[in-house]
Amino acid sequence: MRAGGTGLSRTDDYEAFCEGVRVLCSVDLSQYKRGQMERRIRSFARRKGSDGLTDYLAVLETERQELDDFLDRMTINVSQLWRNPEQWSLLGEAILPELAADSRSISAWSAGCSYGAEAYTLAALAREHVPRTRVTVKGTDIDRRMVERARGGRFDAEDARSAPPALLRRHFDEVDGGWQARRELVAMCRFEVGDLLHMTVAAGRLDLVLCRNTVIYFTDDVRNALHARLARALRPGGYLVIGSTERIHEPRGMGLTPTHPFVYRKS
Numbered sequence: 344m345r346a347g348g349t350g351l352s353r354t355d356d357y358e359a360f361c362e363g364v365r366v367l368c369s370v371d372l373s374q375y376k377r378g379q380m381e382r383r384i385r386s387f388a389r390r391k392g393s394d395g396l397t398d399y400l401a402v403l404e405t406e407r408q409e410l411d412d413f414l415d416r417m418t419i420n421v422s423q424l425w426r427n428p429e430q431w432s433l434l435g436e437a438i439l440p441e442l443a444a445d446s447r448s449i450s451a452w453s454a455g456c457s458y459g460a461e462a463y464t465l466a467a468l469a470r471e472h473v474p475r476t477r478v479t480v481k482g483t484d485i486d487r488r489m490v491e492r493a494r495g496g497r498f499d500a501e502d503a504r505s506a507p508p509a510l511l512r513r514h515f516d517e518v519d520g521g522w523q524a525r526r527e528l529v530a531m532c533r534f535e536v537g538d539l540l541h542m543t544v545a546a547g548r549l550d551l552v553l554c555r556n557t558v559i560y561f562t563d564d565v566r567n568a569l570h571a572r573l574a575r576a577l578r579p580g581g582y583l584v585i586g587s588t589e590r591i592h593e594p595r596g597m598g599l600t601p602t603h604p605f606v607y608r609k610s
């Protein structure tokens with residue numbers, strides 16, 4: 344099959360497109376599962392009126408807004424406050440108190456934080472369950488616009504659909520039909536742009552890493568290598584929490600012991 348009169352095969356034009364995007368904005372699409380990613384990119388390019396990926400790459404190279412739209416579409420930012428409430432009950436009632444018993448401070452990382460719902464939920468639970476412990480939450484995401492949004496701590500009503508109403512009201516203010524994280528929560532959270540596949544992470548320093556619903560698009564090898572790096576970032580006794588549809592391949596080889604569904608403790 345030919346792509347848009349370029350003479351490149353479909354395979355080649357996809358690879359060339361990934362390389363072009365990598366040069367443009369350092370996002371390495373070749374690390375994501377190909378089938379799904381390629382289908383989404385081709386259909387998006389078509390809807391944008393481009394005649395194949397070579398043509399579409401030329402548009403991205405010259406129009407910043409198109410590049411922003413493309414990245415917006417490719418990184419799926421779905422999130423919500425208290426997403427998977429059962430995981431948050433466990434974190435609040437068991438894991439945070441255990442970590443607080445070990446140390447006067449807890450350093451947590453929301454890896455692939457999107458617009459910050461996970462980080463603010465953790466901050467609210469920390470105030471609720473371990474109020475005397477100094478808790479800091481770092482959120483990182485590859486999507487700059489999501490990181491900017493996260494810094495504001497503002498959520499709409501839909502984001503709060505799984506949040507326990509009493510906790511929501513205690514830690515967020517209702518503003519214009521949405522929810523604004525209180526100043527105390529904002530002060531606990533810090534957000535940075537970062538590509539999980541390339542950022543360096545100090546070993547053995549963190550107490551808690553949340554990496555949920557972020558690795559599903561990565562190839563298995565990329566996902567396994569990332570989990571191993573996240574495990575290395577934890578101190579002994581620290582916890583890694585993954586999404587409720589995800590798994591860690593050979594956790595014991597990374598020094599991780601499963602303690603609850605989707606929760607691992609570093610030995």
Ligand SMILES: C[S@@+](CC[C@H](N)C(=O)[O-])C[C@H]1O[C@@H](n2cnc3c(N)ncnc32)[C@H](O)[C@@H]1O
Nearest residue numbers: 418420422455457484485486538539555556557
């Ligand atoms: C579905 S959201 C998950 C948000 C949150 N963890 C949750 O579970 O609600 C996935 C996030 O991963 C981010 N992401 C995808 N690839 C990434 C990468 N290589 N480095 C950092 N973040 C990435 C996306 O931009 C997106 O915001």
